[in-house]
Amino acid sequence: RKTGIAHSRFTHxxxxxxxxxxxxNARAQASAxxxxxxxxxxxxxxxxxxxxxxxxxxxAQLGMKAVEVRLKGGFGVGKRKYLLRxxxxxxxxxxxxxxxxxxxxxxxxPPKKRRV
Amino acid sequence: CMAHPRRIKMVAQQIRREVGEMLIKDKVLMQxxxxxxxxxxxxxLSSVTTISDVEISRDLQVAKIYISVFGDERGKxxxxxxxxxxxxxxxxxxxxxxxxxxxxxxxxxxxxxFERGARVIKLLDRLKxxxxxxxxxxxxxxxxxxxxxxxxxxxxxxxxxx
Numbered sequence: 001r002k003t004g005i006a007h008s009r010f011t012h013x014x015x016x017x018x019x020x021x022x023x024x025n026a027r028a029q030a031s032a033x034x035x036x037x038x039x040x041x042x043x044x045x046x047x048x049x050x051x052x053x054x055x056x057x058x059x060a061q062l063g064m065k066a067v068e069v070r071l072k073g074g075f076g077v078g079k080r081k082y083l084l085r086x087x088x089x090x091x092x093x094x095x096x097x098x099x100x101x102x103x104x105x106x107x108x109x110p111p112k113k114r115r116v
Numbered sequence: 117c118m119a120h121p122r123r124i125k126m127v128a129q130q131i132r133r134e135v136g137e138m139l140i141k142d143k144v145l146m147q148x149x150x151x152x153x154x155x156x157x158x159x160x161l162s163s164v165t166t167i168s169d170v171e172i173s174r175d176l177q178v179a180k181i182y183i184s185v186f187g188d189e190r191g192k193x194x195x196x197x198x199x200x201x202x203x204x205x206x207x208x209x210x211x212x213x214x215x216x217x218x219x220x221x222x223x224x225x226x227x228x229x230f231e232r233g234a235r236v237i238k239l240l241d242r243l244k245x246x247x248x249x250x251x252x253x254x255x256x257x258x259x260x261x262x263x264x265x266x267x268x269x270x271x272x273x274x275x276x277x278x
Contacts, residue, residue, distance in 0.1 A: 045168075071164075077136030081166040081186040081230070097161045101140055113213070114130065 003095065004059065006067040008052070008083055010076025013040070015048045015083070017055040019067060019092075028058030048079035049086040056090025066093040070100045118174045127216070131179055132170040134213050135206060139165060144205060148198030149185075163187025165195050168227040172220060179220040182227035192226075199224040 004027060009016045018029040032042030035050040059067070067087065071080055087094050119127075138145050149165050168182040183199060185192040199206075203222045211219035 074137050074140055075133075077139050077165075078132065078167045080164045081184055084164060084186050085230075085234070097164055099140065099161060103141060113215070 001063055002065040004064050004067050006052075006055065006059075006069045006087065006092070008069060008071055008073075008076070010048075010071070010073030010079060012043075012075055014042045015051050015076070015079065017051050017083070019055050019059040019064065027062055027064065028055050030055035030058065043075075045079045045082040048076075049082040049089070052083045052086025053090040056087045056092040060091040064092060066095050068096045068098065069094055070098045072100050072102070074101055119176050124172055124174065124176065127176060127214075128170045128172045128179070130214060131172065131181070131210060131220075132167055134210060135170070135181060136167055138206065138209060139167070142209070145199070145202060148202045149195040151194065151198075163191030163195055165199075168229065176216070177218065177220055178223065180223050180225055182225050182229075184227045184230060196224065196226045 001021070004019055004021045005024075006017060006019045014032050016029075016031045018026050020026045030051045032047040032051050035047065035054050037044075037047045037050070041047060056067075069084065069087065071083075076083070084094055084097070139149070140146075150161065150163065152162070164186040166184050166186065168184045170182070171180045172178065183196060185195045187195075203224060207219055207222045210216075210222065
C-alpha cells in the first residue's frame with residue numbers, strides 16, 4: 001500500500017495527475033483546474049507543479065510513500081521536470097519514470113501540417 | 117529584416133512544439149539524450165529532459181532552445197552533450213517539418229533557472245521560518261546540514277519500500 005503509480009497526462013491545454021495503486025484503483029486525482037488555474041494558465045509548468053503537488057498530498061494522506069511516474073502525452077515535454085518536482089514537494093518519492101505516450105507503429109494518418 | 121513580433125512568438129512556439137515532439141518520438145534524439153535507449157532499455161527513464169524555453173532572434177535566424185534535465189549529474193551532462201552534438205540534425209528536421217524560408221540555426225543551452233529559483237525560494241522560506249521562531253522565542257535549529265534536495269529523485273537506485 002505504500003507504493004503506487006502516478007499517471008500523468010498532458011493534453012493541449014491541461015495537465016492531469018491521478019495516483020493509483022498497482023492494480024489500477026485510483027487513490028488521488030488532481031488537475032490544473034482543481035488547483036486554481038483558469039484558462040490558458042492550466043497549460044503552464046507551474047500548473048504541472050501544482051497538480052503533482054496536490055495529487056501527491058492527497059495520496060500521502062492515504063498513506064502512500066512512493067510512486068512510479070508514468071508520463072503520457074506529447075504536449076508535456078516542457079512540463080515534465082516541474083511535474084516531477086511537484087511530487088517531491090507533495091511528499092512522495094519518485095521511484096521510476098516511464099513514458100507511456102501512445103506511439104503507433106505507423107497507423108492512423110496524423111492531421112495535416114500546420115502552416116505558420 | 118525584422119519579422120512581426122507576433123510572428124516571432126508563433127514561430128518560437130511552433131519550434132517548441134516540434135522539438136518537444138521530437139524529443140519523445142524521434143529515435144536519434146532519444147538515443148542522444150539517453151544512451152540506453154539505443155540498447156532498447158528505454159522503458160524506465162533515468163533522466164527526463166524538458167524544454168524550458170525557446171528564444172528566437174528578431175530576424176528568425178537563430179533559435180536558442182533552453183533545456184533542463186531532471187536526473188543526476190551524469191545524466192544531465194550526457195543529455196546536454198548529446199543534444200548539442202545533434203544541433204544540425206535538429207535543424208534539418210525542423211526544416212522538413214516547418215515551412216520557413218530560412219530555417220533558424222539551432223542552439224541548445226543548458227538552463228538552470230528553475231533550480232536557482234527553487235533554491236532562492238527555499239532560502240527565503242528558511243529565513244522566514246527562522247524569523248518567526250525568533251519572534252516566538254524558540255531556539256533556531258542548526259540547519260547547516262540540510263541537504264540540497266534538488267536532485268534527490270534519480271531512479272538509478274530503485275528504492276524498495278515495504
